Ligand SMILES: Nc1ncnc2c1ncn2[C@@H]1O[C@H](COP(=O)(O)OP(=O)(O)O)[C@@H](O)[C@H]1O
């Protein structure tokens with residue numbers, strides 16, 4: 001059966017008059033890490049709470065490994081691991097006791113539990129805090145206990161709500177590594193509002209705003225929506241700048257050449273391509289042919305921030 | 319079943335993690351003993367029964383059972399762990415029943431620890447141990463009803479204090495609805511069946527029936543079905559309000 005591991009179908013969730021999730025559709029296949037993006041209050045957490053069966057949908061539904069969360073929630077819940085926003089845990093337990101509890105609720109036999117706990121403890125580096133009460137642990141460790149809990153039964157589907165929120169850069173790096181290392185064998189959704197995470201771990205990104213999907217594509221496609229995608233930045237002298245603007249501006253592949261800030265007699269130019277095509281090669285050739293000395297030249301990939309802002313501001317105006 | 323017991327086990331062990339449980343046990347035992355020996359003038363009368371002990375129980379349980387049950391759902395809601403629990407492969411019913419059984423078992427331990435009082439009366443005289451056993455059954459059932467009530471109320475708030483206070487008040491109303499004082503308010507103007515209905519909901523009436531020594535089947539049925547009803551309501555509250 002080749003149905004996707006996660007499928008969200010015409011999902012709606014209303015809180016009174018607030019349409020927190022408004023007709024969301026997407027699916028995630030095995031081997032895919034989906035970044036679920038959106039500004040605060042966009043409906044990311046609410047969508048996840050519905051997929052995981054914590055909240056009933058107002059309309060539509062979600063399937064996890066083919067199990068409709070409304071019709072067979074227990075079967076669906078067996079197949080995913082979930083890290084709720086803020087990683088709530090039982091603070092009065094130790095990580096060991098807590099993980100054992102999770103293993104029992106997942107009906108793992110004692111040897112299976114032992115092996116699974118040993119595995120996640122090693123993977124998440126929990127050895128040193130295994131017998132301390134969870135409420136006395138640092139935020140980083142608590143988040144790791146939350147992640148350990150989610151992956152304990154080696155689920156096919158992982159749903160992680162802001163797994164790196166509030167962690168320091170090293171911890172963020174570790175969590176991203178972990179997600180990437182599991183990306184091939186599972187279907188993973190991570191929500192975030194940190195855009196660099198998209199490039200770091202995601203195969204695909206869905207952006208939602210006001211409960212609606214406003215963009216769905218690969219990180220590359222997302223970058224390509226930036227006006228600066230494939231543009232070329234140059235740093236040249238004032239004299240050369242004038243000449244370059246002229247010759248480059250005349251090329252059919254170039255949409256326009258923008259002058260940016262000038263300092264120390266040097267000017268930054270940004271050469272924007274028409275239709276996002278690749279022009280770095282051509283710009284380089286043109287520069288050489290005109291014997292212009294450049295102190296810096298690089299191709300821009302397009303800032304996700306700009307794309308994010310463009311798609312989310314646009315939708316809020318409607 | 320196994321999953322339900324897993325939840326019960328976690329909750330039960332949770333009682334003993336903090337010193338609070340031990341404080342609670344001591345308070346319970348001291349209060350029970352003081353009530354028996356002091357208010358009941360147990361020693362002076364030299365009566366070899368536990369009537370004063372059990373007569374005082376409803377009021378002891380009325381205050382202490384809400385204290386046992388108040389954290390059952392408030393803590394889940396306050397810490398947000400309810401989202402974790404309810405997204406594990408666990409049904410709401412298993413969670414409600416597991417938590418209830420844990421609290422009820424804790425109450426059972428409190429009662430078991432009063433056994434020295436039973437030995438004392440047996441040493442002082444020759445009481446009717448059948449009556450005493452019936453008293454324990456009555457106490458245990460009433461404790462269960464009060465815990466189920468508290469569990470219901472704890473599902474409505476994030477504050478243990480609020481859960482405690484409302485549960486004591488609600489328990490008190492159920493308790494006294496059978497007392498003459500309260501029934502007098504109804505007799506005269508209300509139809510007789512209403513008076514009977516109010517009286518029939520009284521914990522106190524049923525408790526007295528049980529502790530008088532005749533294991534009254536109807537009272538056992540009353541408590542057991544009341545517990546069942548309250549737990550069903552509890553499950554409904556969780557399903558409707560778990561996110562709020
Ligand atoms: N339990 C709730 N009751 C009422 N409104 C809610 C509730 N949960 C979320 N919302 C509202 O739904 C919208 C989406 O919230 P959320 O899914 O938490 O956003 P995100 O996770 O993207 O920041 C927000 O406007 C929020 O105020």
Ligand SMILES: [Mg+2]
Pocket residue numbers: 044045046085
């Ligand atoms: Mg959120």
